[in-house]
Amino acid sequence: MERVPIVKIGQTLFVSIQIDLEDDSVVRLQEDLADELTATGARGVIIDITAVEIVDSFIGRMLTMIGSISRLFDAETVIVGMRPAVAITLTELGLSLRGVRTALNAEKGLRLLNGTA
Amino acid sequence: MDELPIQSGDDVVRVRQQVRIVAADCGLSLVDQTKLVTAASELARNTLVHGGGGRARVEVVKSGNGRSGVKIGFTDSGAGIPDLDLALTDGWSSGNGLGLGLSGARRLVDEFELASEPGAGTSVVVIKWSR
Numbered sequence: 001m002e003r004v005p006i007v008k009i010g011q012t013l014f015v016s017i018q019i020d021l022e023d024d025s026v027v028r029l030q031e032d033l034a035d036e037l038t039a040t041g042a043r044g045v046i047i048d049i050t051a052v053e054i055v056d057s058f059i060g061r062m063l064t065m066i067g068s069i070s071r072l073f074d075a076e077t078v079i080v081g082m083r084p085a086v087a088i089t090l091t092e093l094g095l096s097l098r099g100v101r102t103a104l105n106a107e108k109g110l111r112l113l114n115g116t117a
Numbered sequence: 118m119d120e121l122p123i124q125s126g127d128d129v130v131r132v133r134q135q136v137r138i139v140a141a142d143c144g145l146s147l148v149d150q151t152k153l154v155t156a157a158s159e160l161a162r163n164t165l166v167h168g169g170g171g172r173a174r175v176e177v178v179k180s181g182n183g184r185s186g187v188k189i190g191f192t193d194s195g196a197g198i199p200d201l202d203l204a205l206t207d208g209w210s211s212g213n214g215l216g217l218g219l220s221g222a223r224r225l226v227d228e229f230e231l232a233s234e235p236g237a238g239t240s241v242v243v244i245k246w247s248r
Contacts, residue, residue, distance in 0.1 A: 001126070020134065022126035023162070054133065054151055056158040057217040085151035093155065093221040094207060
């Protein structure tokens with residue numbers, strides 16, 4: 001199982017998913033993020049899914065859960081860089097990613113977190 | 118035609134990759150490729166988690182009017198599904214998922230055939246046609 005790295009810059013944790021996600025990797029990311037949030041006191045999480053070719057119901061549910069977990073640590077999560085084909089497929093699948101915010105790219109996501117969007 | 122084992126999370130990823138390659142070769146649009154790969158991911162996970170593992174068969178097929186499509190068959194010899202209609206209902210889940218796997222996968226493909234008997238395993242065959 002490959003792990004997804006988490007990078008802290010300022011008050012924000014950045015996650016850029018560059019691997020073909022298997023279920024265990026997403027569960028691991030959720031745990032790692034919760035650990036990082038408590039260790040660093042970061043106020044925001046940006047998950048860049050530019051390189052992610054599909055989001056199925058499991059991955060979608062995990063992204064939503066990461067949003068809920070972050071909120072318990074007083075942090076906001078923004079998903080950025082979703083591909084158009086992924087957005088269309090997710091909607092048809094019936095997933096709305098309710099509870100997580102989205103932005104077109106990492107820069108806009110960061111502005112959203114900093115309240116300057 | 119490729120037959121792939123589904124015994125681990127790694128295998129689910131390999132099925133997705135193989136479906137992507139065949140769908141692109143077959144001339145499916147990027148959106149249709151994404152829909153088919155997503156459906157394959159849902160069904161391969163079902164095969165692994167609910168069916169206790171099985172296999173996927175990916176092949177290119179031709180329709181009567183000459184269109185080509187990608188056909189994927191998933192089979193397992195797990196416990197089977199007691200109530201097929203219920204299993205295909207949005208939001209119904211046998212585990213702790215969202216209950217969108219099977220019903221969602223059906224929406225993402227053009228043809229969907231589900232056969233299952235309690236104790237005799239489950240088979241799902243899906244086709245996505247090129248446009």
